Amino acid sequence: MMLAAALRKEILLQWRTRSQMMAVFVFGAASLLLFSFAVGPNAEMLRTFSAGFLWLGLLLSSTLTLSESFHSEMENRALEGLLLLPSDPRALYYGKAIANWLQLTILGCALVPVMVVLYDAGTTQLLKLLLIILLGTAGLSAPGTLYAAMTAQVRAKQTLLPLLLFPLIVPALLASVKATSLVILGDPMQQSRSWIALLGAFDLIYWSLCGLLYGRVVEE
Amino acid sequence: MTGGVVVGGWGFVIAAYTVTAIGFLIYGVMLITKLRDEQSRAAADGDKQ
Amino acid sequence: MRKAYGFIVLGVVLLLVGSYVGLFVAPAEEYMGQVQRIMYVHVPTAWNWMLAVLFAFGSSIAFLFTANTKWDARQEAGLEVATLFAFLLCCQGSIWAKPTWGVWWDWDPRLTSVAVLLFAFLGILALRQFVDDPQRRAVWSAVATIIASVDLPIVYYSVKWWNSLHQQQSNPNTVSSQFHLPLRVNAFGVLFLMIGFIMLRTRLANYRLAREMAMPPVVSADQAGELA
Numbered sequence: 001m002m003l004a005a006a007l008r009k010e011i012l013l014q015w016r017t018r019s020q021m022m023a024v025f026v027f028g029a030a031s032l033l034l035f036s037f038a039v040g041p042n043a044e045m046l047r048t049f050s051a052g053f054l055w056l057g058l059l060l061s062s063t064l065t066l067s068e069s070f071h072s073e074m075e076n077r078a079l080e081g082l083l084l085l086p087s088d089p090r091a092l093y094y095g096k097a098i099a100n101w102l103q104l105t106i107l108g109c110a111l112v113p114v115m116v117v118l119y120d121a122g123t124t125q126l127l128k129l130l131l132i133i134l135l136g137t138a139g140l141s142a143p144g145t146l147y148a149a150m151t152a153q154v155r156a157k158q159t160l161l162p163l164l165l166f167p168l169i170v171p172a173l174l175a176s177v178k179a180t181s182l183v184i185l186g187d188p189m190q191q192s193r194s195w196i197a198l199l200g201a202f203d204l205i206y207w208s209l210c211g212l213l214y215g216r217v218v219e220e
Numbered sequence: 221m222t223g224g225v226v227v228g229g230w231g232f233v234i235a236a237y238t239v240t241a242i243g244f245l246i247y248g249v250m251l252i253t254k255l256r257d258e259q260s261r262a263a264a265d266g267d268k269q
Numbered sequence: 270m271r272k273a274y275g276f277i278v279l280g281v282v283l284l285l286v287g288s289y290v291g292l293f294v295a296p297a298e299e300y301m302g303q304v305q306r307i308m309y310v311h312v313p314t315a316w317n318w319m320l321a322v323l324f325a326f327g328s329s330i331a332f333l334f335t336a337n338t339k340w341d342a343r344q345e346a347g348l349e350v351a352t353l354f355a356f357l358l359c360c361q362g363s364i365w366a367k368p369t370w371g372v373w374w375d376w377d378p379r380l381t382s383v384a385v386l387l388f389a390f391l392g393i394l395a396l397r398q399f400v401d402d403p404q405r406r407a408v409w410s411a412v413a414t415i416i417a418s419v420d421l422p423i424v425y426y427s428v429k430w431w432n433s434l435h436q437q438q439s440n441p442n443t444v445s446s447q448f449h450l451p452l453r454v455n456a457f458g459v460l461f462l463m464i465g466f467i468m469l470r471t472r473l474a475n476y477r478l479a480r481e482m483a484m485p486p487v488v489s490a491d492q493a494g495e496l497a
Binding site for chain 2: 302304307314353356364365466477480483
Binding site for chain 1: 333385386388389391392393395396399400405408409411412413415416417419420423424426427428430431
């Protein structure tokens with residue numbers, strides 16, 4: 001099972017570079033701090049926008065983790081080496097996308113306590129919050145991994161990845177922020193289900209489309 | 221803002237039409253200039269060979 | 270070549286006629302007053318923007334299936350023209366919004382989707398600038414355009430939903446029957462202008478591609494050792 005092997009390789013790689021994860025977490029937490037300075041010490045306002053800050057912080061951090069995820073493939077032309085293996089390149093894509101997804105989920109969960117403390121934005125519906133984080137980061141990871149594969153091989157990769165990714169994930173961002181906001185601030189009309197459904201649909205479409213196109217992106 | 225009447229506004233109308241016209245004009249001019257450049261370059265390369 | 274210029278001239282003439290009618294002959298609208306006249310350029314630009322996006326999308330798919338670089342040239346043209354139109358749409362929409370709603374931007378789902386796709390296409394144009402290998406550039410650009418185009422309806426529906434929670438006013442962008450003539454004339458005007466632009470821009474892209482293929486690849490001394 002190529003996918004299992006690819007996934008195992010990715011997770012191993014991530015485990016070996018876990019100190020980088022720490023640095024990205026600090027980056028994310030620092031962003032959340034900066035947002036509160038940008039807005040001002042208005043507790044009510046901070047709480048109202050806490051979901052937005054969380055997801056913006058997560059999105060900005062993702063540009064770091066996603067571009068790093070192809071770092072090892074760029075050394076010693078490992079990407080070409082992997083292509084020579086008699087396996088479906090899609091296995092490599094999905095392995096990496098899933099690993100990135102896991103990484104972003106962990107990051108998201110780690111930033112939640114920061115959000116709770118800085119913005120007084122707690123919630124008891126932790127399972128629902130976890131579901132939203134899972135679906136939202138999946139929406140970031142699928143196109144993000146594809147574009148990371150592309151931009152890893154060009155100049156100005158630091159700028160190109162966010163430039164390409166940000167417009168694309170607008171629906172995922174909208175839905176994640178809205179759903180998270182409802183979980184934190186209250187959801188009298190049970191709207192969060194619809195936003196979660198939108199996230200699910202977005203994920204389905206993009207996980208299939210990007211997997212389909214990945215082969216063309218890395219072929220020689 | 222329903223039921224009211226928007227008064228005046230010619231300035232905005234002119235602005236919108238002007239922006240559109242200028243956009244098309246600038247793009248068209250740039251396009252034709254670059255095309256002429258490429259064509260003369262292709263002709264020059266053709267002569268060289 | 271002459272066909273392209275012909276389209277452009279025809280387009281400009283139609284636009285002049287249509288705009289004249291729209292500006293000076295058609296009556297002012299009941300509530301919107303003179304500002305309604307902006308629709309005579311805004312709606313035609315919007316319709317043709319959609320066509321340009323469709324063209325870029327179709328060219329991308331065609332390129333991935335045929336590997337014929339002519340489709341890459343067409344895609345590049347479609348991308349650029351669609352970006353121009355999207356930018357114009359945002360300007361027109363903003364100029365319309367200020368007297369109508371009092372703000373420069375009112376998060377109308379249609380206009381917001383255009384803005385998102387504007388940024389997406391700008392990103393793809395930037396990608397094309399930074400990739401030197403023509404084959405790779407074409408494949409990646411095609412992939413990115415497909416992804417962005419598929420995203421467009423999703424963006425539209427999510428923004429529509431997102432905004433409906435706050436939107437109290439409706440956007441009366443529909444045009445009643447007495448105003449159809451300048452709208453139709455301008456729609457064809459912009460259409461012919463767009464076709465002309467795309468034809469010329471495709472030609473430009475083809476020339477540049479030919480020049481790129483003709484040049485020997487730049488190879489440095491140490492790379493040359495590797496290639497051998």
